[in-house]
Amino acid sequence: MWKARKRLRNIAAIAMGVIAMAALTGCDANLLVFDSKGPVAAEIESLIWISILLCAVIVIPVIGLFAFIVWRYRDKPGNKAPYKPDWSHSTTLETIWWGIPIVIIILLGFFTVRTTYALVEPPKDTKAEPITIQVTSLDWKWLFQYPDLGIATVNYLHIPEDVPIQFVMTSDAAMNSFWVPQLAGQMYTMPGMAMRMWVQADEPGVFSGKGANFSGEYFERMQFNVVSQTESEFNNWVAESKKSTQTLDQAAYAKLSEKNTMGEQTFGSMDQNLFAQIVLKNGGHHHPNNGLDIRGQFPLHGTDSDGADHSGGSADGNHDMSNMNHDMSDKDMHK
Amino acid sequence: MLDKIKDFAADFFVTGDPLIYGADVSIVLVTIAIVFVLTYFKKWGWLWREWLTTVDHKRIGIMYLIASLLMLFRGGVDALLMRTQLALPDIPFLKAEHYNEIFTTHGTIMILFMAMPMMFALFNMVVPLQIGARDVAYPFLNALSFWLFFLGAMLLNLSFVIGGSPNAGWLSYPPLSELSGSPGVGQNFYIWGIQISGIGSLATGINFLVTILKMRAPGMKLMKMPLFTWSVFSTCVTIIFAFPILTITLALLFIDRYFGAHFFTMDGGGMPMMYINLIWMWGHPEVYIVILPAFGIFSEIVATFSKKTIFGYKSMVFAMMIISILSFFTWVHHFFTMGSSADVNAFFAISTMAIAIPTGVKVFNWLFTMFRGRITIKQPMLWTLGFIPCFLIGGATGVMLAVAPADFQYHNSYFLIAHFHQVLIGGVVFGYLAGMYYWWPKLFGFKLDEKIGTWAFWLWNIGFYVCFLPQYWLGLDGMTRRVYTYSWDTGWASLNFISTIGAFLMGAGFILQVWQIVYSIRKGERDTTGDPWDGRTLEWSIPSPPAHYNFAVTPDGSHMDAWWHVKQQLKAGIKPPKQELEPIHMPKNSAVPIVMSTFWFIAGFGFTFGWNWMGISGLIGVIVCLFVRSFTYDVDYYIPVDEVKKTEAKMGRAI
Numbered sequence: 001m002w003k004a005r006k007r008l009r010n011i012a013a014i015a016m017g018v019i020a021m022a023a024l025t026g027c028d029a030n031l032l033v034f035d036s037k038g039p040v041a042a043e044i045e046s047l048i049w050i051s052i053l054l055c056a057v058i059v060i061p062v063i064g065l066f067a068f069i070v071w072r073y074r075d076k077p078g079n080k081a082p083y084k085p086d087w088s089h090s091t092t093l094e095t096i097w098w099g100i101p102i103v104i105i106i107l108l109g110f111f112t113v114r115t116t117y118a119l120v121e122p123p124k125d126t127k128a129e130p131i132t133i134q135v136t137s138l139d140w141k142w143l144f145q146y147p148d149l150g151i152a153t154v155n156y157l158h159i160p161e162d163v164p165i166q167f168v169m170t171s172d173a174a175m176n177s178f179w180v181p182q183l184a185g186q187m188y189t190m191p192g193m194a195m196r197m198w199v200q201a202d203e204p205g206v207f208s209g210k211g212a213n214f215s216g217e218y219f220e221r222m223q224f225n226v227v228s229q230t231e232s233e234f235n236n237w238v239a240e241s242k243k244s245t246q247t248l249d250q251a252a253y254a255k256l257s258e259k260n261t262m263g264e265q266t267f268g269s270m271d272q273n274l275f276a277q278i279v280l281k282n283g284g285h286h287h288p289n290n291g292l293d294i295r296g297q298f299p300l301h302g303t304d305s306d307g308a309d310h311s312g313g314s315a316d317g318n319h320d321m322s323n324m325n326h327d328m329s330d331k332d333m334h335k
Numbered sequence: 336m337l338d339k340i341k342d343f344a345a346d347f348f349v350t351g352d353p354l355i356y357g358a359d360v361s362i363v364l365v366t367i368a369i370v371f372v373l374t375y376f377k378k379w380g381w382l383w384r385e386w387l388t389t390v391d392h393k394r395i396g397i398m399y400l401i402a403s404l405l406m407l408f409r410g411g412v413d414a415l416l417m418r419t420q421l422a423l424p425d426i427p428f429l430k431a432e433h434y435n436e437i438f439t440t441h442g443t444i445m446i447l448f449m450a451m452p453m454m455f456a457l458f459n460m461v462v463p464l465q466i467g468a469r470d471v472a473y474p475f476l477n478a479l480s481f482w483l484f485f486l487g488a489m490l491l492n493l494s495f496v497i498g499g500s501p502n503a504g505w506l507s508y509p510p511l512s513e514l515s516g517s518p519g520v521g522q523n524f525y526i527w528g529i530q531i532s533g534i535g536s537l538a539t540g541i542n543f544l545v546t547i548l549k550m551r552a553p554g555m556k557l558m559k560m561p562l563f564t565w566s567v568f569s570t571c572v573t574i575i576f577a578f579p580i581l582t583i584t585l586a587l588l589f590i591d592r593y594f595g596a597h598f599f600t601m602d603g604g605g606m607p608m609m610y611i612n613l614i615w616m617w618g619h620p621e622v623y624i625v626i627l628p629a630f631g632i633f634s635e636i637v638a639t640f641s642k643k644t645i646f647g648y649k650s651m652v653f654a655m656m657i658i659s660i661l662s663f664f665t666w667v668h669h670f671f672t673m674g675s676s677a678d679v680n681a682f683f684a685i686s687t688m689a690i691a692i693p694t695g696v697k698v699f700n701w702l703f704t705m706f707r708g709r710i711t712i713k714q715p716m717l718w719t720l721g722f723i724p725c726f727l728i729g730g731a732t733g734v735m736l737a738v739a740p741a742d743f744q745y746h747n748s749y750f751l752i753a754h755f756h757q758v759l760i761g762g763v764v765f766g767y768l769a770g771m772y773y774w775w776p777k778l779f780g781f782k783l784d785e786k787i788g789t790w791a792f793w794l795w796n797i798g799f800y801v802c803f804l805p806q807y808w809l810g811l812d813g814m815t816r817r818v819y820t821y822s823w824d825t826g827w828a829s830l831n832f833i834s835t836i837g838a839f840l841m842g843a844g845f846i847l848q849v850w851q852i853v854y855s856i857r858k859g860e861r862d863t864t865g866d867p868w869d870g871r872t873l874e875w876s877i878p879s880p881p882a883h884y885n886f887a888v889t890p891d892g893s894h895m896d897a898w899w900h901v902k903q904q905l906k907a908g909i910k911p912p913k914q915e916l917e918p919i920h921m922p923k924n925s926a927v928p929i930v931m932s933t934f935w936f937i938a939g940f941g942f943t944f945g946w947n948w949m950g951i952s953g954l955i956g957v958i959v960c961l962f963v964r965s966f967t968y969d970v971d972y973y974i975p976v977d978e979v980k981k982t983e984a985k986m987g988r989a990i
Contacts, residue, residue, distance in 0.1 A: 032811070034811060044740050069706050085643045086643075088643075089648075101692040109684070112681070117677045174508075196674075218431055282601050283604070
């Protein structure tokens with residue numbers, strides 16, 4: 001019996017060692033989520049730390065209490081701890097432990113709601129003019145279009161630092177999710193819908209991004225790098241890219257949307273209507289004011305009251321979507 | 336002609352993978368072995384009369400248990416294949432497509448064909464005994480539920496060797512699961528397998544709800560019911576409201592695929608988000624459906640092994656009912672990243688966190704049941720003690736996931752994977768295993784070996800933390816779920832390798848448990864008293880295993896912990912009043928459940944392959960069975976008093 005116990009203890013010790021190692025390797029490497037490089041990711045990171053703290057405040061003492069109780073009240077001859085087999089109710093005690101989690105949840109709920117609403121606003125502390133990037137998830141690659149600059153890339157993108165980037169995102173394949181952990185949380189890309197999110201990088205660097213939602217056979221290959229650069233470097237990159245003779249027209253897009261994987265590509269020019277067409281052909285909704293009905297957490301920058309309307313509620317958004325009028329939007333699109 | 340057959344066979348059978356050929360061979364060998372053994376020992380009649388056509392809740396419970404352990408094995412092998420593939424970067428062990436199939440079937444099988452039947456096994460094995468009833472309210476329906484589940488599960492499992500497995504994830508979101516994204520038959524297998532077993536689950540929900548409401552022993556008021564029975568009650572309420580949503584959702588998906596409708600495709604006016612909302616309106620309550628009975632099990636075990644009344648009974652009941660209601664108002668937390676407005680996300684974040692409150696209260700009540708008690712650590716208690724810290728951590732990471740903006744960073748990552756495995760393994764699996772060890776002697780008449788069991792427990796427990804703790808870090812480092820491989824420069828190799836070691840430790844734990852059962856059948860400690868743990872509730876007042884009528888005389892349920900009360904009275908020298916025996920009214924066996932479910936299987940198989948002649952014949956068979964049953968009047972019988980006396984005397988009880 002004793003031997004068995006000793007052996008068990010050894011196993012437990014080894015296991016604790018392995019767990020500790022796991023924990024250490026984890027902390028050694030800079031975990032991407034805890035290595036935020038932009039205001040959105042930083043805001044989320046601080047919220048994560050608050051939630052860890054609030055959970056730890058309750059979980060650690062309770063585990064301690066658990067260990068104490070199991071040890072103190074074990075059934076062993078000579079155990080002098082009190083034994084009260086019929087003691088089964090105490091209003092005071094039960095009020096306390098209904099109360100503790102309620103208080104914790106109220107606190108955490110407060111921070112959660114505050115950040116939820118804060119993230120709806122575009123990053124405030126910059127004066128820079130925002131850049132729009134249109135994102136399309138395909139089988140199995142990412143297409144990025146810069147409508148303001150007239151260029152497009154596949155499986156990588158460059159952004160200038162300290163400039164708010166407005167991503168407008170859709171999918172021309174299965175649903176996916178656009179995620180650059182060091183810059184911001186993820187957002188779904190869905191066919192027929194244009195989602196929106198704000199991202200900004202605080203410093204130059206290369207940040208890994210990925211498609212986070214399973215989208216079929218080679219979904220694992222849907223990774224890309226986000227290269228954040230100083231303004232002049234970025235402008236150089238744009239100028240360089242414009243020299244590419246490849247054009248993203250209908251034919252090139254048809255080729256891109258075939259089911260395969262590929263490396264990085266750069267298009268020096270592109271069809272400005274392409275993104276809208278992708279959304280509309282998948283059943284998207286055409287909106288008279290801003291061209292596309294865009295849905296998402298993050299309203300348009302500046303004074304675009306229309307955009308603000310659309311972030312107003314998902315019920316609204318859904319309603320618009322389900323009542324979409326195909327003929328109308330198609331006509332509008334081709335006129 | 337020959338070429339035609341060849342072409343057909345090439346599509347019909349899954350080919351090209353040595354793992355699958357291995358499985359083919361072992362399936363054939365096992366089938367031959369089973370047929371041989373049954374024929375050689377002339378056991379076909381026994382099998383048919385005693386098991387396949389039985390309506391006895393205890394036997395149905397045992398069949399559920401065996402089926403769920405088999406499915407645990409299948410799902411577990413899937414898990415080990417995945418962990419092997421991910422142990423190191425760029426391993427060429429599984430191809431992308433094969434990996435996708437394996438994670439899809441792993442999830443589907445573990446939730447629907449492992450957790451659900453193991454839960455139903457415990458319902459069946461325990462609830463009627465615990466409330467002093469002789470069977471469930473609808474014994475025939477109960478048998479039908481089992482066979483629908485079993486043949487539904489077999490239909491899904493068949494996809495492994497015939498036609499191809501589904502590969503769109505366990506909840507198969509459109510448009511990937513639509514014909515455009517998954518043109519093969521795998522998705523049809525998924526739909527029909529779940530649909531057929533889903534009818535069974537809904538029927539079980541209704542059956543046990545009525546059983547608990549109508550079949551309790553005299554005197555057993557609702558607020559005197561044992562907590563496990565309460566947990567089953569709250570689960571059944573949840574099942575009744577949740578499962579119809581699943582049925583409708585999958586039916587709409589099937590209509591999309593089969594008739595080219597557009598419920599869930601944007602082109603044509605549908606909405607894939609609608610599917611995702613609907614499937615989680617079932618899917619979220621579903622996780623509470625499986626965890627609530629585990630809460631009930633822990634409540635029974637903690638009280639018994641602390642030799643103390645459960646602390647805060649009313650709080651416990653209230654907490655469970657509140658959880659079952661709240662579980663319907665949290666579904667959006669599975670897709671905070673879908674672009675809903677801040678209002679919507681804020682609401683669902685708060686409602687999700689709110690569930691932590693009653694759950695936390697339950698933990699405190701378990702702790703204070705042990706407080707001032709006398710704790711003995713036998714196997715059921717060991718698993719319960721393993722559960723508490725594990726579930727606390729899993730619950731805390733659940734609250735972290737509920738923080739909507741933070742979820743933008745956890746969603747679809749290994750952080751999420753680690754969380755839900757922690758609550759599903761640490762909560763549900765540990766709970767059901769605790770329940771299995773606890774009630775095993777009641778059903779089989781012997782205990783499972785303590786020593787082997789302790790080894791299995793530590794392998795499972797340590798394996799669990801080694802496997803899943805690293806995954807939290809992997810998630811925070813950006814590793815997304817469902818990737819079939821990754822590269823060295825991600826820096827994920829060491830944590831993944833550790834995680835794989837943990838998975839194999841759990842696998843070893845499972846093998847030990849199988850050995851434990853085999854060993855204990857021959858050498859396990861026999862239970863001659865019927866009350867091996869010094870229990871508190873009515874199931875321990877009768878011999879183990881119980882006679883097929885359970886109770887010779889209807890027990891008195893008017894005290895909380897009714898059996899404990901009787902034992903206290905006996906100690907004080909007060910004998911319970913003697914009751915007269917009466918003839919016992921029992922249901923007769925029926926072949927209709929297994930035959931009707933087989934017709935469902937045929938229908939499902941036909942529609943899976945688009946063979947309407949076969950699908951429709953199957954449905955006609957189902958209707959014929961319904962008629963046959965409707966016009967069967969000879970469905971019950973009475974056991975005479977003499978026979979009851981004889982049976983009781985044989986089990987050493989004088990009545």
